[in-house]
Amino acid sequence: MIPIASRKEVAELAGVSEATVSRVLNDVGPLKEETKQRVLEAAHKLGYTPSSLARSFARKRSGNLGVVMPYLPKARLFSAYYFSEILSGIGNKARDEGYDLLMLFRNSDGTMDYSGLFRMRKVDACIVLGAKEEQGELEALRRLKKEGYPFCLINQHFEGEDFPEVDADHIQGSTLAVQHLLQQGFTRIAFLNGPHVYSNSRDRMEGYSSALREAGLSVDASLLFEGNFSRRSGVQAATEIAAVLGEIDAVFAANDRMAIGLQQGLYELGITRERMPAILGYDDSDAAELTTPALSSVRVPFYRLGELAAARVLDTPEDGTAEDRPFRIKLPTELVVRASTLN
Numbered sequence: 001m002i003p004i005a006s007r008k009e010v011a012e013l014a015g016v017s018e019a020t021v022s023r024v025l026n027d028v029g030p031l032k033e034e035t036k037q038r039v040l041e042a043a044h045k046l047g048y049t050p051s052s053l054a055r056s057f058a059r060k061r062s063g064n065l066g067v068v069m070p071y072l073p074k075a076r077l078f079s080a081y082y083f084s085e086i087l088s089g090i091g092n093k094a095r096d097e098g099y100d101l102l103m104l105f106r107n108s109d110g111t112m113d114y115s116g117l118f119r120m121r122k123v124d125a126c127i128v129l130g131a132k133e134e135q136g137e138l139e140a141l142r143r144l145k146k147e148g149y150p151f152c153l154i155n156q157h158f159e160g161e162d163f164p165e166v167d168a169d170h171i172q173g174s175t176l177a178v179q180h181l182l183q184q185g186f187t188r189i190a191f192l193n194g195p196h197v198y199s200n201s202r203d204r205m206e207g208y209s210s211a212l213r214e215a216g217l218s219v220d221a222s223l224l225f226e227g228n229f230s231r232r233s234g235v236q237a238a239t240e241i242a243a244v245l246g247e248i249d250a251v252f253a254a255n256d257r258m259a260i261g262l263q264q265g266l267y268e269l270g271i272t273r274e275r276m277p278a279i280l281g282y283d284d285s286d287a288a289e290l291t292t293p294a295l296s297s298v299r300v301p302f303y304r305l306g307e308l309a310a311a312r313v314l315d316t317p318e319d320g321t322a323e324d325r326p327f328r329i330k331l332p333t334e335l336v337v338r339a340s341t342l343n
Helices: 007-014 018-025 033-046 052-059 081-096 114-119 135-146 170-183 199-214 231-243 256-268 286-290 302-314
Strands: 064-069 100-105 125-129 151-154 165-168 189-193 224-226 250-253 278-280 297-299 328-331 334-336
Touching (some): 007 018, 064 081, 064 302, 081 125, 081 302, 114 135, 125 302, 151 302, 165 170, 170 189, 170 199, 170 297, 170 334, 189 199, 189 256, 224 231, 256 286, 302 328
Parallel strands (some): 064 125, 165 328, 189 250
Antiparallel strands (some): 297 334
């Protein structure tokens, strides 16, 4: 077994103190170049590598990028296209910058002490996914911003606040979706949206409404339905939509999981393909091409959202403070037409 060199041995070989070895290897404080070279050569000769824990304490940094996930009991978050794509983008950028990801889940009451994560040196920067329009959440984020820690929200906007955000243009995306359905000759377009505690649900509602108004149509409250972005909620919505099937000719769903669940639910209720309304989803997940018929959808650049968020929160000064002017990045979406909406 090869013996592991110690910091004391490196100090003795280089002719310096152990404290000097620590400062050199952790790049802390001013040192003569000659001294640095002696220490580095001694460490290389002995095969000495400082532990990541010791290094993080010396630099007063954890080396972790925190990612806060929503608390959803029994939900398979990591298999969901939305989360897997965003996390891939975050993870790849974090790796490039030499950071590890620390996955954190909210408490069941939905609030989290974000600032405490920094005070306890658990994270050097933080990305928040699934933030809700709730008072406790809002206050925690305001504290985080006031204390100057680097953080970013993905896919959530708080009106009247200047939090750092990376998002997609969901108003544009839902407008494109409804305009396409109108162009196909559908005028009775139902909308299966997500919960309104999420800004992207409200944005999709705005796009849906504006597209109808531009076509000279009004929003019919009887054609509005709500799920929770899960496939199961789409299946459950199928019962309500089947009851008014004679009054609608198309359904726009706020994500692919609900659209696919709706499609499955209608089939289970005995609705034949000939009687099936046109169905258009949102996200353009991998599963959209596997349905029968293949699902039209709005493509959202989730991977790029994660990558940009990580790049911005990790691009902070060495003291770990956030920039004075919060950023707000909004990426465009794209309509992908498939068989589910073609006459």
